[in-house]
Amino acid sequence: MARVVVDVMLKPEILDPQGQAIARKLPQLGFEGVAAVRQGKRFEIEVDGPVDEAALERVRKIAETLLANPVIENFEVHAE
Amino acid sequence: MARVVVDVMLKPEILDPQGQAIARKLPQLGFEGVAAVRQGKRFEIEVDGPVDEAALERVRKIAETLLANPVIENFEVHAE
Numbered sequence: 001m002a003r004v005v006v007d008v009m010l011k012p013e014i015l016d017p018q019g020q021a022i023a024r025k026l027p028q029l030g031f032e033g034v035a036a037v038r039q040g041k042r043f044e045i046e047v048d049g050p051v052d053e054a055a056l057e058r059v060r061k062i063a064e065t066l067l068a069n070p071v072i073e074n075f076e077v078h079a080e
Numbered sequence: 081m082a083r084v085v086v087d088v089m090l091k092p093e094i095l096d097p098q099g100q101a102i103a104r105k106l107p108q109l110g111f112e113g114v115a116a117v118r119q120g121k122r123f124e125i126e127v128d129g130p131v132d133e134a135a136l137e138r139v140r141k142i143a144e145t146l147l148a149n150p151v152i153e154n155f156e157v158h159a160e
Contacts, residue, residue, distance in 0.1 A: 001115060001116075007122050008122075009122065009124065019123070019124075022123075022146060022147070025146065026142065026146070029145060029146065031138065031141070031142050031145075033127055033128045033129065033135070033138065034125055034126065034127055034128070034142070035081060035126040035127065035128055036081075036125075036126040037123060037124070037125055037126075038123070038124040039121065039122075039123055040121070040122045040123075040124070041119065041120070041121060041122060042087050042088075042089065042119075042120045042121060042122040043099070043102075043117060043118070043119055043120075044089065044099075044117070044118040044120070045114055045116075045117050046114065046115040046116040046117075047113055047114055047115065048113045048114070048115055049113065055113070058111065058113065061111070062106065062111050062114070065109060065111075066102060066105065066106070066109065067102070
C-alpha cells in the first residue's frame with residue numbers, strides 16, 4: 001500500500017486564530033524564540049497501486065473536492 | 081525566519097472517524113482506488129534564528145506540551 005500526503009493550510013492572508021492562540025501561549029509556558037504558528041490539516045491517503053503521476057492527480061482532485069476549501073486554503077500533495 | 085513543521089497524527093491503533101468518513105464518501109463522489117484516509121494536524125512554526133538541533137529539540141518540547149496528546153497521538157518534527 002502506498003501513501004500520498006495532502007497538507008492543507010489556510011492561505012497566508014487568512015487570519016489563523018488557532019495558530020495565534022498557540023503562539024501567544026508559548027512564552028507563558030516558558031518557550032521563547034517562536035515568532036508565529038499556523039495550524040493546518042494533514043491527510044494520509046493510502047492508495048491502491050503505485051504512486052505515479054495519475055495517482056497524484058487523482059489525489060489532487062480529491063483534495064480540491066473534499067479536503068480543502070480553495071477559497072481560503074492552499075494544499076500540497078506529495079508521495080511519502 | 082526559519083520554519084519547523086510538526087505533523088500530529090492519531091496513533092495507528094486509535095480509531096479515526098473523520099478519516100473514515102472521508103474514505104467512505106470518496107466512491108460516492110466517483111473517486112476509486114483509495115483504501116484508507118487518516119486525518120491529522122500540521123503546525124508550521126516560525127522560529128527565530130537557525131533551525132539547528134537545539135531549535136528542533138525546543139519544538140519537540142512544544143509539541144509534547146501543547147500540540148499533541150501523547151496518549152493518543154504521535155508527532156514528527158522536521159525542518160522545512
